[in-house]
Amino acid sequence: MQKIIDNIPANDPIAIPEKKAIIDAVLNANKDRQGGLMVILNELQGKIGFVSEPMQQYVAQTLQIPMSVVHGVISFYSFFTTTPRGKHTIKFCMGTACYVGGTQQLIDKTKQLVGIDPGHTTPDGKITLELCRCVGACSQAPVIVVDEEIVGRVRPNKVPQVIRPVMEDKADEPAA
Amino acid sequence: MPFFRSHVLISVDPECLKRGAHEVMDALQDELVQQGLNEEVQILETSRIGDPVQFGPDLMVYPEGVHYANLSVDDIPFLVEEHFLKGRVVNKFVAQESIIADEELGMPKAKEIRIVLRNCGKIDPNNIEEYIAEDGYMALGRVLTELSPEDVINEVLSSGLRGRGGAGFPTGKKWSFARASASTPKYVICNADEGDPGAFMNRRVLESDPHAVVEGMIIAAYAIGSSQGYVYCRAEYPLAVKTLNIAIQQAREFGFLGKNIMGTDFSFDLEVRMGAGAFVCGEETALMSSIEGKRGEPRPRPPFPAVRGLFMQPSNINNVETYAVVPQIMLRGPEWYASMGTEKSKGTKTFALAGDVKNTGLIEVPLGITLREIIFDVGGGIKDNKGFKAIQTGGPMGGMIPTKLLDLPIDYESLASAGSIMGSGGLIVMDDETCMVDIARFFMDFTQDESCGKCVPCRVGTRRILEILNRICEGNGRDGDIELLEKLCYEIKRDSLCGLGQGAPNPVETALKYFREEFEAHIYEKRCPAKVCRNLITYEVITDACTGCTVCARNCPVTAISGERRQPHLIDPDICIRCGICMQVCNFNAIHII
Numbered sequence: 001m002q003k004i005i006d007n008i009p010a011n012d013p014i015a016i017p018e019k020k021a022i023i024d025a026v027l028n029a030n031k032d033r034q035g036g037l038m039v040i041l042n043e044l045q046g047k048i049g050f051v052s053e054p055m056q057q058y059v060a061q062t063l064q065i066p067m068s069v070v071h072g073v074i075s076f077y078s079f080f081t082t083t084p085r086g087k088h089t090i091k092f093c094m095g096t097a098c099y100v101g102g103t104q105q106l107i108d109k110t111k112q113l114v115g116i117d118p119g120h121t122t123p124d125g126k127i128t129l130e131l132c133r134c135v136g137a138c139s140q141a142p143v144i145v146v147d148e149e150i151v152g153r154v155r156p157n158k159v160p161q162v163i164r165p166v167m168e169d170k171a172d173e174p175a176a
Numbered sequence: 177m178p179f180f181r182s183h184v185l186i187s188v189d190p191e192c193l194k195r196g197a198h199e200v201m202d203a204l205q206d207e208l209v210q211q212g213l214n215e216e217v218q219i220l221e222t223s224r225i226g227d228p229v230q231f232g233p234d235l236m237v238y239p240e241g242v243h244y245a246n247l248s249v250d251d252i253p254f255l256v257e258e259h260f261l262k263g264r265v266v267n268k269f270v271a272q273e274s275i276i277a278d279e280e281l282g283m284p285k286a287k288e289i290r291i292v293l294r295n296c297g298k299i300d301p302n303n304i305e306e307y308i309a310e311d312g313y314m315a316l317g318r319v320l321t322e323l324s325p326e327d328v329i330n331e332v333l334s335s336g337l338r339g340r341g342g343a344g345f346p347t348g349k350k351w352s353f354a355r356a357s358a359s360t361p362k363y364v365i366c367n368a369d370e371g372d373p374g375a376f377m378n379r380r381v382l383e384s385d386p387h388a389v390v391e392g393m394i395i396a397a398y399a400i401g402s403s404q405g406y407v408y409c410r411a412e413y414p415l416a417v418k419t420l421n422i423a424i425q426q427a428r429e430f431g432f433l434g435k436n437i438m439g440t441d442f443s444f445d446l447e448v449r450m451g452a453g454a455f456v457c458g459e460e461t462a463l464m465s466s467i468e469g470k471r472g473e474p475r476p477r478p479p480f481p482a483v484r485g486l487f488m489q490p491s492n493i494n495n496v497e498t499y500a501v502v503p504q505i506m507l508r509g510p511e512w513y514a515s516m517g518t519e520k521s522k523g524t525k526t527f528a529l530a531g532d533v534k535n536t537g538l539i540e541v542p543l544g545i546t547l548r549e550i551i552f553d554v555g556g557g558i559k560d561n562k563g564f565k566a567i568q569t570g571g572p573m574g575g576m577i578p579t580k581l582l583d584l585p586i587d588y589e590s591l592a593s594a595g596s597i598m599g600s601g602g603l604i605v606m607d608d609e610t611c612m613v614d615i616a617r618f619f620m621d622f623t624q625d626e627s628c629g630k631c632v633p634c635r636v637g638t639r640r641i642l643e644i645l646n647r648i649c650e651g652n653g654r655d656g657d658i659e660l661l662e663k664l665c666y667e668i669k670r671d672s673l674c675g676l677g678q679g680a681p682n683p684v685e686t687a688l689k690y691f692r693e694e695f696e697a698h699i700y701e702k703r704c705p706a707k708v709c710r711n712l713i714t715y716e717v718i719t720d721a722c723t724g725c726t727v728c729a730r731n732c733p734v735t736a737i738s739g740e741r742r743q744p745h746l747i748d749p750d751i752c753i754r755c756g757i758c759m760q761v762c763n764f765n766a767i768h769i770i
Contacts, residue, residue, distance in 0.1 A: 078452070080452060095374055096572075108734075109757065136370065136376035139536040
């Protein structure tokens with residue numbers, strides 16, 4: 001007997017047909033793969049942007065594994081989020097070379113400009129500030145990642161310029 | 177048959193013709209006749225020699241092989257007299273070829289020998305044919321047609337290659353253990369989870385020369401008897417994942433992966449698996465757990481992966497760099513590899529030089545080179561002419577090495593004796609404005625956060641150490657803290673389940689060993705000698721030097737600076753967060769730390 005997932009919010013991906021179709025496609029392609037849970041969760045995180053609790057329950061149900069296992073994996077790895085991130089992300093590399101190069105100052109400056117602490121999203125859902133692990137661009141330290149694009153050798157007084165595309169919400173406009 | 181002592185090849189590429197190649201050729205012929213050389217020097221037409229736009233009209237003179245460029249009719253008499261009569265190369269006409277160096281790597285620096293990095297920046301990683309043109313897959317051909325699996329293992333053993341992931345276990349020995357295990361299937365795994373902050377050597381190899389890794393893995397699979405492999409790549413390297421997948425697909429198309437490789441009865445295929453942001457998954461047993469779709473928690477050893485590893489089957493796991501060098505060893509011979517390095521640490525190693533040094537970036541040097549040579553010869557010395565304080569080797573599990581040990585050779589044993597480790601190869605150079613207590617705290621913050629939580633010594637112990645270090649940096653250090661830290665470090669190292677816990681105390685231990693006086697200053701004097709720890713310093717404007725330009729006030733993130741234009745400014749110490757931005761942007765050196 002299939003267990004019914006309770007209390008699915010109307011805006012959850014499971015409740016939206018196009019998103020559910022993506023989720024089903026990911027599950028079908030990988031359910032027989034050895035160690036497939038990590039592959040599935042990585043794809044869901046990439047394609048949907050987060051893995052909500054109803055999604056986790058749906059994955060557990062489809063793969064016939066306990067919800068606790070799915071949730072245990074989600075909560076272990078820092079790449080998985082259970083709530084949507086903002087439209088834009090600004091990430092600060094916390095690698096050693098960047099730390100020695102002055103990431104903390106960049107964080108201080110950005111906090112002032114955006115108005116939130118790292119680990120949070122602006123109330124209008126536009127910008128998320130995050131700390132991230134070393135991205136491997138150490139010769140360009142200190143590094144800020146703006147919407148998955150790596151910006152290197154950032155000085156504190158250059159921060160306004162670096163984050164301007166995101167602040168003005170022009171980062172995802174089509175190129176002229 | 178007439179015998180010519182010299183041949184001149186003139187490019188008659190259409191672009192060169194546009195620029196007057198025929199006129200030059202005619203002038204040359206006339207001049208040779210005039211000098212009586214036309215029976216000794218033959219002129220031939222040829223297609224393009226160099227880039228016609230940059231060099232045309234141009235010509236090559238043999239047998240010397242000199243490339244003359246940008247010639248005009250007026251240059252010819254001088255050229256003929258100098259080169260063909262007097263036998264002197266005319267330097268001002270020689271084509272200046274620009275040497276294309278890779279943007280990130282640059283030209284090889286003093287003392288570098290590039291083996292692992294040999295193709296980086298030179299070949300298109302998305303085109304297998306360019307790899308093949310650089311002797312790619314020739315090693316595999318030799319292995320599959322001339323050598324038995326045992327032969328392969330013996331060659332790797334005698335090369336002296338040690339695992340480049342950090343532990344430095346002899347690779348040939350590791351392969352022989354997996355070979356000896358009877359159970360099938362066996363797995364070959366590549367650890368591409370380069371999580372050490374400050375290390376990016378593996379990233380570069382995966383993005384620029386993925387086939388070296390693929391070829392190395394196929395050879396390893398043949399040696400141990402495996403037919404399935406996995407590359408576990410961290411999610412922070414999306415370009416590496418993409419490049420690997422393209423490389424694997426092309427290798428399959430060319431018959432280097434899949435069934436019956438190169439027409440033999442050996443079959444092997446590869447799959448890329450991504451991490452999801454967990455540093456501990458660089459530990460071999462945690463990595464295997466992750467591939468199995470579980471939380472990345474390590475397991476006790478024995479049993480070792482070679483006996484019971486991935487999916488409980490015999491597995492061989494090695495680092496990206498270890499696999500990348502295997503084809504070269506098989507092609508050029510183990511004696512060649514063993515001729516570099518030291519007695520017990522053979523070969524070359526890539527390092528990522530970062531921090532306060534002039535030349536940051538990737539380097540590859542023979543093992544046995546000293547730290548001093550790396551920092552000052554290869555690295556060019558300390559940036560901004562500040563003083564050297566310490567170099568951190570081996571990432572968060574490594575240790576800090578001070579000035580007095582700079583003549584230590586970089587090899588596995590020497591670094592261990594200093595309290596550090598080789599690790600994956602990250603080298604962070606720190607100048608005298610670095611606080612060693614703060615750096616120890618930084619590393620402990622990292623390892624404590626990345627601890628998987630399975631065993632008490634690591635989960636609880638690193639947290640306790642971090643709490644003490646935080647207190648010390650905030651100015652609340654207590655008598656007895658140093659002794660307590662030393663005791664905790666000893667116990668955590670002894671009792672932890674995996675390398676993360678066993679190595680996590682190293683930065684703290686070495687900082688205490690070599691920089692104890694800094695800890696004592698923080699605790700007993702509430703003073704940070706390097707002027708870094710925010711609670712222990714105050715930023716102050718030097719009134720006499722301040723011009724009132726307002727740059728500092730405008731850049732202060734918490735508006736702690738007040739002052740009228742052209743009047744000396746003032747920093748409010750109650751609002752100031754000690755970020756240091758004001759001092760950085762001041763053009764008059766009018767702000768200092770007290």
